[in-house]
Amino acid sequence: MRQIDYTRELNQEQLDVVLQGDGPCLVLAGAGSGKTRTIMYRVAHLIERGEDPSSILLLTFTIKAAREMRERVGALLGGDAGGVWAGTFHSIAHRILRRAASSAGYAPTFTILDQEDSRLLMKAVMKEAKYDVTSRRFPSPAVLQDIISFTRNTLRNIPDVLGERYPQHEPLSSEIEELARLYAERKRAAQAMDFDDLLHNWLLLLAHPEIGMALREKFQHILVDEYQDTNALQARIVRGLAEGHGNALVVGDDAQSIYAFRGADIQNILRFPKEWPDAKMFKLLTNYRSTPEILDVANDSLRQNVEQFQKELIGIAARGSKPVLVPLGTAHQEARFIADKILKLRSEGAALRGMAVLFRSSAHSHLLEMELVKRDIPYDYRGGVRFFGRAHIKDTLACLRIIQNVKDEPAWLRLLNLQQGIGPATASRLIAQARTAEALDDVMEDGFVAGVSERCREGWQSCLATLRAARAENGPAKMVRAIAGSAYAAYLEHEYPDWRDRLDDLEQLAMFAEGYQDADAFLGEVALFDDAVGRAAAGGAPTDEKMVLSTVHQAKGLEWDTVFIMHLMDGCFPSRYAEDDESQMEEERRLFYVAVTRARRRLYLTYSATRAGDGLSFMPPSLFVQELPPHLMERMEIREGFGGGMPARRESRWSGDGDSFYQEESIRVDRYGSTPRERTSTTTVFKSTMSVKKLPPR
DNA sequence: AGATTTACTATTTTT
DNA sequence: TAGTAAATCT
Numbered sequence: 001m002r003q004i005d006y007t008r009e010l011n012q013e014q015l016d017v018v019l020q021g022d023g024p025c026l027v028l029a030g031a032g033s034g035k036t037r038t039i040m041y042r043v044a045h046l047i048e049r050g051e052d053p054s055s056i057l058l059l060t061f062t063i064k065a066a067r068e069m070r071e072r073v074g075a076l077l078g079g080d081a082g083g084v085w086a087g088t089f090h091s092i093a094h095r096i097l098r099r100a101a102s103s104a105g106y107a108p109t110f111t112i113l114d115q116e117d118s119r120l121l122m123k124a125v126m127k128e129a130k131y132d133v134t135s136r137r138f139p140s141p142a143v144l145q146d147i148i149s150f151t152r153n154t155l156r157n158i159p160d161v162l163g164e165r166y167p168q169h170e171p172l173s174s175e176i177e178e179l180a181r182l183y184a185e186r187k188r189a190a191q192a193m194d195f196d197d198l199l200h201n202w203l204l205l206l207a208h209p210e211i212g213m214a215l216r217e218k219f220q221h222i223l224v225d226e227y228q229d230t231n232a233l234q235a236r237i238v239r240g241l242a243e244g245h246g247n248a249l250v251v252g253d254d255a256q257s258i259y260a261f262r263g264a265d266i267q268n269i270l271r272f273p274k275e276w277p278d279a280k281m282f283k284l285l286t287n288y289r290s291t292p293e294i295l296d297v298a299n300d301s302l303r304q305n306v307e308q309f310q311k312e313l314i315g316i317a318a319r320g321s322k323p324v325l326v327p328l329g330t331a332h333q334e335a336r337f338i339a340d341k342i343l344k345l346r347s348e349g350a351a352l353r354g355m356a357v358l359f360r361s362s363a364h365s366h367l368l369e370m371e372l373v374k375r376d377i378p379y380d381y382r383g384g385v386r387f388f389g390r391a392h393i394k395d396t397l398a399c400l401r402i403i404q405n406v407k408d409e410p411a412w413l414r415l416l417n418l419q420q421g422i423g424p425a426t427a428s429r430l431i432a433q434a435r436t437a438e439a440l441d442d443v444m445e446d447g448f449v450a451g452v453s454e455r456c457r458e459g460w461q462s463c464l465a466t467l468r469a470a471r472a473e474n475g476p477a478k479m480v481r482a483i484a485g486s487a488y489a490a491y492l493e494h495e496y497p498d499w500r501d502r503l504d505d506l507e508q509l510a511m512f513a514e515g516y517q518d519a520d521a522f523l524g525e526v527a528l529f530d531d532a533v534g535r536a537a538a539g540g541a542p543t544d545e546k547m548v549l550s551t552v553h554q555a556k557g558l559e560w561d562t563v564f565i566m567h568l569m570d571g572c573f574p575s576r577y578a579e580d581d582e583s584q585m586e587e588e589r590r591l592f593y594v595a596v597t598r599a600r601r602r603l604y605l606t607y608s609a610t611r612a613g614d615g616l617s618f619m620p621p622s623l624f625v626q627e628l629p630p631h632l633m634e635r636m637e638i639r640e641g642f643g644g645g646m647p648a649r650r651e652s653r654w655s656g657d658g659d660s661f662y663q664e665e666s667i668r669v670d671r672y673g674s675t676p677r678e679r680t681s682t683t684t685v686f687k688s689t690m691s692v693k694k695l696p697p698r
Numbered sequence: 699a700g701a702t703t704t705a706c707t708a709t710t711t712t713t
Numbered sequence: 714t715a716g717t718a719a720a721t722c723t
Contacts, residue, residue, distance in 0.1 A: 531712090
């Protein structure tokens with residue numbers, strides 16, 4: 001075993017955290033401060049001083065992060081850290097619940113529903129409950145989300161291990177509560193848990209007198225990374241686990257809390273010192289990543305926020321150049337500018353893998369993607385539909401799920417919807433029957449589909465044929481290949497022009513599944529994987545000579561020499577959905593902060609003054625750009641075709657009646673081409689663009 | 699009646 | 714591109 005020389009390998013800030021004694025501890029770690037490194041050394045230190053590795057529980061934000069962390073701790077110790085429990089809250093919950101179930105004599109199998117499955121099931125429930133068939137329109141995604149997250153995040157009915165130190169969930173309308181109840185019932189009937197059920201049930205185990213005690217004794221050290229992005233359930237789990245010994249070390253940066261939309265509560269980290277009055281508090285504020293110029297922008301932007309620990313990053317990297325602000329006329333120009341700049345930097349010797357373009361929402365990158373493809377710039381795309389989210393992957397997994405659990409309603413919904421001749425009505429009838437089945441053989445009997453039309457029967461038979469083919473195989477990999485060779489392949493070929501790619505994906509999935517003995521273990525983990533694991537499954541090597549396009553959310557924890565933040569326009573970044581809400585606005589600003597602090601040496605902020613729509617409408621630059629003091633940035637005027645820099649002129653006129661009003665605009669934009677020949681500044685005039693806007697409520 | 703096709707619209711972020 | 718509503722097919 002290798003002896004670690006902590007004083008040589010860590011700075012003073014980090015050392016304090018690693019070598020502290022036991023007890024509750026909050027580490028406020030700024031961006032680029034070596035947070036991961038610090039946690040890793042802390043774990044290594046615990047093992048070195050004689051703690052049993054399997055008594056250490058390390059909770060991370062993604063599965064990939066957990067895997068990396070374990071590897072690095074192993075490398076530090078010159079052995080392996082296999083005994084350490086490392087994973088996300090969800091994956092650890094899964095492990096613990098499976099163990100608990102089997103030791104209590106139940107079959108340790110249950111289905112895990114991801115977001116899409118949850119929605120599918122919720123919709124089926126609402127349809128059957130005849131929700132809003134007459135008076136209301138079909139529920140909006142927002143209402144759906146409300147109901148699901150209510151059932152997910154509700155803390156009712158849990159005997160409180162911790163005393164009532166956490167705020168209660170706000171009461172909702174009785175109608176929604178009723179739907180939530182029905183939804184929960186259906187989950188139970190399907191032997192399924194959604195993401196928050198995993199956490200919820202873990203909490204229930206902690207509340208159990210004996211099991212809770214056993215868990216508290218087992219895990220003597222709880223370490224949580226990215227604590228700012230935990231939700232109410234997760235905070236209570238940490239509390240419930242550490243209640244006895246108090247060895248909870250949480251690390252996070254309140255300035256990087258960007259997951260409120262999915263239940264993360266920034267109050268968890270802000271409140272930690274009050275929760276644990278004897279908690280030690282450390283700050284890691286030395287930033288090793290970015291130039292001082294980039295940090296100035298980050299620090300300055302964040303000062304606008306109120307809800308936070310006041311802290312400022314201190315840079316030690318060499319000075320560089322000021323971040324560059326690039327106003328452009330149209331979204332096309334923006335895409336061309338970025339592509340141009342990337343090629344220019346590459347020709348000057350910068351590696352593509354050191355560059356990234358970040359954006360608020362996947363859709364913002366479409367034009368840029370086209371531009372990159374056109375110019376043969378290889379890139380790796382993060383965001384949008386993920387590998388495990390692709391339709392054919394989910395279809396295949398649905399087959400495996402049904403074989404494992406006939407009652408799995410969301411899987412049936414998916415599978416039946418694919419069949420010709422089976423529509424929503426027949427599907428829900430068949431599923432209602434399947435819910436009472438005990439084994440797959442029950443649904444395979446002829447009597448099961450009595451009374452359906454001939455066309456339906458055909459669809460059903462082809463469905464069963466696929467299931468039979470898969471069931472005959474041993475192990476998840478072979479099952480996946482069986483499905484890829486069944487009637488499902490014909491379906492793909494018939495349905496999608498890119499069916500070959502999709503079959504390739506299935507082969508990738510099969511190869512990935514080879515790592516698993518039984519379908520059960522495979523399915524349990526697949527539902528919890530993050531996209532990084534998916535990309536590995538799809539065979540993409542992110543370290544290739546490729547640049548990265550990513551949403552800001554997916555860029556969390558990563559860094560590049562050169563970062564472009566694009567589409568910094570009002571209503572795009574910050575999102576228009578956050579406009580009316582101050583706390584959401586603060587979250588958007590934190591998102592901007594995360595984006596800025598991904599850059600090591602060069603940062604470009606780009607925006608276009610107009611947005612292509614049914615006509616062309618003017619967009620002011622992002623609030624976050626407007627807030628920045630001009631002296632922190634270098635403003636880059638695009639000379640070619642750009643006259644004075646900003647597109648020419650805007651004229652607008654308002655009119656309207658009581659409910660809505662109209663805006664007429666004339667806009668003149670200069671064209672900016674990508675090839676030298678096109679760059680002869682042509683002026684195009686758009687006029688009389690009409691946009692309708694609702695009056696803000698008085 | 700239920701399935702399918704077509705036209706249209708609005709479009710965040712995800713363990 | 715996904716979700717919906719209206720029109721059309723079986």
